[in-house]
Amino acid sequence: MPTPPLIAFAHVGKSFDGGRGAARVRAVNDVSLEVAEGEFLAIVGGSGSGKTTLLRLANRLIDADEGRLTVEGEDVRALDPIQLRRRIGYVFQSGGLFPHFSVAGNIGITPKLVGTPPNEISARVDELLDLVRLDRALYRDRFPHELSGGQRQRVGVARALAAKPRIVLMDEPFGALDPLTRDALGDDYRELHRQLGLTTVMITHDMTEALLLADRIAVMRAGRLLAQGTPAQLSHSGDPYVGDLLRTPRRQAERLGALLPRDGAA
Amino acid sequence: MSFFSDPRWGEALAHLPDYLGNHVRVSVTALALGLAVSLPLAIAARNRPIPRGALLGLASIVQTVPGLALLALFYPLLLALAALSLSWFGIGFSAFGFLPAVLALALYSMLPVLRNTITGLQGVDAAILEAAQGVGMTPRQSLFQVELPLALPVMMAGIRTAAVWVIGTATLSTPIGQTSLGNYIFAGLQTQNWVFVLFGCLAAAVLALAVDQLLSLIEAGVRGRSRLRVALGGVGIAMLVVATLVPSMARLPSGIIVGAKTFAEQYVLSALIAQRLRAAGFSASSREGLGSNVVFEALAADDIDVYVDYSGTLWANQFHRTDSKPREELLAELKTTLAQQGITLLGELGFENAYALVMTRRRAEALGIRSIADLAAHAPGMSMAADYEFFSRPEWAGLQKAYGLTFRAQRQMQPDFMYAAAASGEVDVIAGYTSDGLIAKHDLVVLDDTRRAIPPYDSIVLLAPKRADDHALKAALAPLLGRIDIASMREANLRAAGGDGESSPDAVARWLWERIGAR
Secondary structure, X not given: OOOOXXXXXXXXXXXXXXXXXXXXXXXXEEEEEEEOOOOEEEEEOOOOOOHHHHHHHHOOOOOOOEEEEEEOOEEHHHOOHHHHHHOEEEEEOOEOOOOOOOHHHHHOHHXXXXXXXXXXXXXXXXXXXXXXXXXXXXXXOOOHHHOOHHHHHHHHXXXXXXXXXXXXXXXXXXXXXXXXXXXXXXXXXXXXXXHHOOEEEEEEOOHHHHHHHOOEEEEEEOOEEEEEEOHHHHHOOOOHHHHHHHHHHHHXXXXXXXXXXXXXXX | OOHHHOHHHXXXXXXXXXXXXXXXXXXXXXXXXXXXXHHHHHHHHOOOHHHHHHHHHHHHHHHHOOHHHHHHHHHHHHHHHHHHHHHHHOOOOOOOOHHHHHHHHHHHHHHHHXXXXXXXXXXXXXXXXXXXXXXXXXXXXXHHHHHHHHHHHHHHHHHHHHHHHHHHHHHHHHHHOOOOOHHHHHHHXXXXXXXXXXXXXXXXXXXXXXXXXXXXXXXXXXXOOOHHHHHHHHHXXXXXXXXHHHHHHHOOOOXXXXXXEOOHHHXXXXXXXXXXXXXXXXXXXXXXXXXXXXXXXHHHOOOOOEEEEEHHHHHHHHOXXXXXXXXXXXXXXXXXXXXXXXXXXXXXXEEEOOEXXXXXXXXXHHXXXXXXXHHHHHHHHOEEEEOOOHHHOHHHHHHHHHHOOOOOEEEEOOHHHHHHHHHOOOOOEEEEEOOOOHHHHOOEEEOEOOOOOXXXXXXXXXXXXXXXXXXXXXXXXXXXXXXXXXXXXXXXXXXXXXXXXXXXXXXXXXXXXXXXXXX
């Protein structure tokens, strides 16, 4: 890679207390991984694989015990975690919207925290509503409980983008949505990623989603990074678990190809 | 005379601005103090299990202490603190009335506020807390912009509970010298003035309900994010507080403060003293319903100016004497002892209100009992009743020692019900008061204390240290000294217990003055 990586994990490890008397759990174990500028990386793994922990380490929602983690070339331990989080967009599972803030209040929160003047925030909110394809007049003053799941996640994406971050972290952002909404939102985000020149790290347990959206995929299991690379590189991995993960989408694609006529009429 | 044309309603209404204003003042201050302490404590302890448990445990224990006891405990505590502060820093403060009431009520308000604040904050969704962190909030921003707003409806419910508790419990601050709506209730219970009791209960209930409804409006506004409702509730509370406080501000107690303990005779005598002082050109107000030890300490601390006590009570309770002396000697010694504290024993009113063993005339004659010594032989088969303090007083120990008295059963009762209980045969003997009009009314007899086990109980007028050289005050009270004979006082007490329009302490005091002044 010609440019230095925007995010780099070097032999990073993180353990948690197993609770009363139990042994410590190594949630992330000696992981080294680089994310290049402009790249869309998906981290795939099952529950307990350590993928969410890895993502949280990147904006210091939790701190690593071992190894070194750099963001935009700087060691995160040297950075103020609050400032770091304000310059990294974060999309939470099922939105994580503040129920007592309106849509505009949710989207504008990070600019407000950094002291952006209200009229600029207001203009930025309108711009972001356009970007995530929500009607300004209709949605600006609504509250989260008045929105559908897909609309909430669009607001979540807009909120992550509000402070114009270079990096966006996404924690299973589309997991709780119905397939049609999920597909549309995935495509829309992929387009935003390209258009805004973002660097995105997305967590998912769904290999199909990872294959369709990401440039590169990293596979985690039991705290370890098993493999990483483009879909083509992964398919040559000798790891049996990676092979298992790839088999499902492949078989689904073959069966769907056979079941659905070419003209798409269902 | 119908129930509502009773003149006592009008009299009760005349007291309302003073009682209600003071009640609101003490409640609002206590609640504000309670919130100012509880909210930061709850916020600080919310994520620390050990302090949180300790705090909630402590607040729960406070809640189990009966309100009256909690209030009463604060008085001696503050008195000791005031003495310490005076000797260490040269700054004294009044441990009487407002301060102990506010502190006790504030403590009382803490549990619901602490519990609901902690519950509310812990109830905030962990995903929302993570989002607050994730968008770059500092812990402080997360607390004020996310956690507290989301916990607010639950917190408001706690504040409502606290407000209602404080308003209700504030009625119990009367005995420690804080005027409140409880003045109606305490005075009413003692003088059998049910109009007052009812009026006091209704006023406190209406106040509590009004505050509860206004706070519930704010709570609903917070829940439904309706600024209009929050504003309406807030304005309503502010108006209520201002409307009740302003009239009472205008009549802050000034001039001579006359104290009274919690029984009818004391209400009558304090009304009589206040009337005499006003007639002599003083401005005077009464502070009624004070606990027996509170009233003496308040006088010694210059918080009240004058009240009537009884020689034997001071002898036994205040100076812990177990011996008994002839009246003149006892009075002389008491006068010297009181003077050492700067208190002036102005003189005797002329009657005694002593404890005495009392039984029905019929039974006494049938058994041939005339004195306590005669009673001793029959006592093991009899039951006895007395007020709440008698059995723990030195007089009772003295009686037992002098006559070897033991009863089959001992009961404690509200003094007003004691005489009727004796008359109906429910109990055989009671420890009555010699000046009580009910003795004659129920045809009871006082048994002779031939061995003088009970000390004399001359009614005496006491002046606070700061009034020691107030000659005008002494002159104004002089016409009362030695003028109130036992027969007049008994009849006055009987009138005060009459339960009609002529039975208010003021009316009875006027009657008493006419009777003794006419001679």
